[in-house]
Amino acid sequence: MKKIFIFLIAFSASQFAWSQKNDASKTANNTAVLENPAPKESALTKTTRSSVTINGKVINYTATTGFMEIKSEDGKVRAKMGFTAYTKDGVDDLTKRPITYTFNGGPGSASLWLHMGVIGPRRIVMSEKGEALTPPYSYTNNEFSWLDQSDLVFIDPIGTGFSRAVNGVDKQEFQGYDEDIQSVGEFIKLYTTQNKRWGSPKFLAGESYGTTRAAGLSMYLQNAFKMYVNGIMLISAVLNFQTIQFVIGNDLPYPLYLPSYAATSWYYKKLSPELQAKDVKTLTAEVEKYAINEYTTALMKGDRMSAAEYSNVVKNLSKYTGLSEDFIRQTNLRINLAQYNKELLRQEGRTVGRLDSRFTGRDYNDTGSQNEYDPSNTGTISGPYTHGILSYFGKELNFTNDWTYYTLGGGVGRWNYSNVQNSYLNVAEYMRKAMAQNPSMKVWVLGGYYDFATPYFASEYVIKHMGLRPEQQKNVDFTHYEAGHMLYIHMPSLKQMKADADAFYGKTLKEIN
Template sequence: MIAFINLKTNYMLIKKVFLVVLALGIQLSYAQTKSTTESPAATPIFGARPEVEETVKTKGSVTIKGKVINYTATTGYMLLRTEEGKLRGRIFYVAYTKDNENDLTKRPVTYTFNGGPGSASLWLHMGVIGPKRIVMSDKGDALTPPYSYTNNEYSWLDHSDLVFIDPIGTGYSRAAPGVDKKEFQGYQEDIESVGEFIKLYTSQNKRWGSPKFLAGESYGTTRASGLSNYLQSAYKMYVNGIVLISAVLNFQTINFGIGNDLPYPLYLPSYAATSWYYKKLSPELQAKDLKTLTAEAEEFAINEYATALVKGDKLTTAEYNSVVKKLSFYTGLSEVFIRQTNLRIDLPQYNKELLRKEGKTVGRLDSRFTGTDFNDTGSSTSYDPSNTGTISGPYTAGMLSYMGKELNFTSDLTYYTLGGGVGRWNYSNVQNKYLNVAEYLRQAMSTNPSMKVWVLGGYYDFATPYFASRYVMNHMGLRPEQAKNVTFTYYEAGHMLYIHMPSLQQMKTDADLYYKNTLAEIK
């Protein structure tokens, strides 16, 4: 009996000790979890627990126009799940929120992304909008590695909180194990997943009452236009403004191909600007400033040139010869070459031909940059000197350095900056025709009449020429009261406007005015 009592006593004692140890273990585990996801002093192993929304918060500051802005940066993952709770994917993001803002109904939030499709958001993040920027020459040349970043005095953080989104397949964002990445890699699939992210972030951070903006670059403008309508229809979320940087809304305007004559007149003003830049035009045209020259080229493009292309083989000999002479006049290319193209100079031909005698090629993303091919024959360039040799290295190194050093975020995953994580893109919603999201944007502007659209373009951008974006906006069928909500701004830069220091500075001035005017209308 005594033995039984002692045994029972010992059992109760062991049980109490076990419960204490168990409770202590749970507390330690919880403390470790909190440290991993919230403490800026931690060294998290992100990706070790894919079912958890891992984030890390850090503090920072940026000086804009002499004023110090203190902010909290949140870096990590947002989980996308089915309604049944099954994990579908993890979207990586970096969000900056200004400290000590008590009334979020007066503090905007701007959701930002880049293009591709297949591009992470590092370009806008570290080029113009975020609190840090990559250090480059004033022209936009890469400096000697290792590359560096600095305080971005031209950041938009003084006007709005910022959320930089890497869609699935870009940056560190991935489909969940067992989930086919094709579920995210298409126009409609991308709109739905990024839209879900925006809904989740808005809800989790109590930002439904905040003014909201979308800002995209390149294919990101395609996404932003689609999102403007999708967010309204799916979630009843209405945004105050959309920023379209180097826009492409109708892919017919940039797709050179037999039977599609639309790109030729829309690219001509950019050809003229580039030929002017390299002093390949007549003294008469070289004496003009860039805006005057391109305006003159635009008039020829949409009148005589476009009419000639519409007429096709029905052009008279006199009409044909007139167009040949004027194309040579505005491009600096020989009349012989233009006749060989049958009045249709596609982009690869122009980039190879303009500086062929000098043994150089012209960049696509930014025609201010030149390269050299293995030889000077052929009708297309072997690479884009404005991408490979200018931006990829500095931005990738700068972004990864910044995340590890200041955002306290590292990962063993490959950070996909452009391509690599994205396969074939699905355009099933526009099978056998060109993707054109302008109608989605028009619908959004119709149902949200106060939404302001800001379109930015570069004269030296051959990826998404500025005249093409204006053409699309002018063919949306906007009523006068809607058209007044659209603003165009052009810069003497290429696709990535902000690598050119004077353009970066002007973008900040223009962004100040855009936010001020848009927010002034909020009652």
């Protein structure tokens, strides 16, 4: 495990102001003990009580499901944001009980993946590898939930899940980097205030674009509301979008994807016997070293490379990817993701997944240059998770809604990056500046060897280029798993994530008081 520490700064608060609403009747009473009457419901929420067994211990909790109204400064409702919150029963002192605000990415994704995959009290039943079982899909007690460590709030940003702008309000008001930060930040402020959680240790947990959101939120909350968080979990992180954009003139992704290419080629036994004999951790460490030295230098040289240098790079890329030297020459040493995913298993008539390269699919024909679809998404996770959470809402949380539940896309239009015109969105610099103002905050970065959406080496590259001081580098935990983008669908990784989460909460909370 590599450790570095990050602290997040206040980034410039927007002029977009939100009003604060203090209506405690719209949420569950988090200080209630188990024998008290059930918390009162509002017109916007439903409350239920249940339990989950974690590490052999029964955790009794109250679940609150429904909407939070997001209002403008003049008090008009602009949107209703869906959420599900879990609070442990019988807690007398909320200052000792952490609360973790959780969301997924997209942009345009609801929070069902983290909710029903790893962090919440119920999880979708998958195979050991993470394959979908035969429908109708089911869920079960999640013995790896983080609810024993922290209360949990799962947030669906506007345009995801059941969250909507109200009639007469353009949804584009919420769909952009700054706009999203403001509305989700407002939700966190309101929930914290209404449920009397200002004195609780606070954490943010995001996946994929949710990690981008987490970095921005840490700054926005600090700057706009003086709310300082204790820790951030960045699951399958993307902090600098330049690292994942395969476009002409941007050579950065090629060396950063190479370790993941190598891990995938190793997984499918496409490498030499010498390399196949290594474990994936040892192999990727070797490829990382080559990627940031000889390969990066070669790309920087461009046409200055000699014929001998060029041929040497071709041989090494073929060695580490299992692709032919002729194919690599045709790419001019720049194998983009679509090419790799189509080429690696072309002879077998299979394509490789983007979210998780351990999964394969079949296209209409084998001659194309890119996949028709992502077999690690459409054929693996979308059905079980959508069916599972809607079943869970109705069966256990007593919450139903006639609207379409947007899991990923569908409810979100064009995303607005007005804050970074003619440049790549990069939130890493915000994180660097934050250190001076919140030096106790911890960050945990989790990545999968088989993740092609947000490759683990790209996340590490960004963090190692933040200019962290030695004393700050100790405050980030970096963990790699033998899984893809959704780390937790792989059962061994799910188990390890739980142990690592317990350690992260324990280390962070130990420093309080």
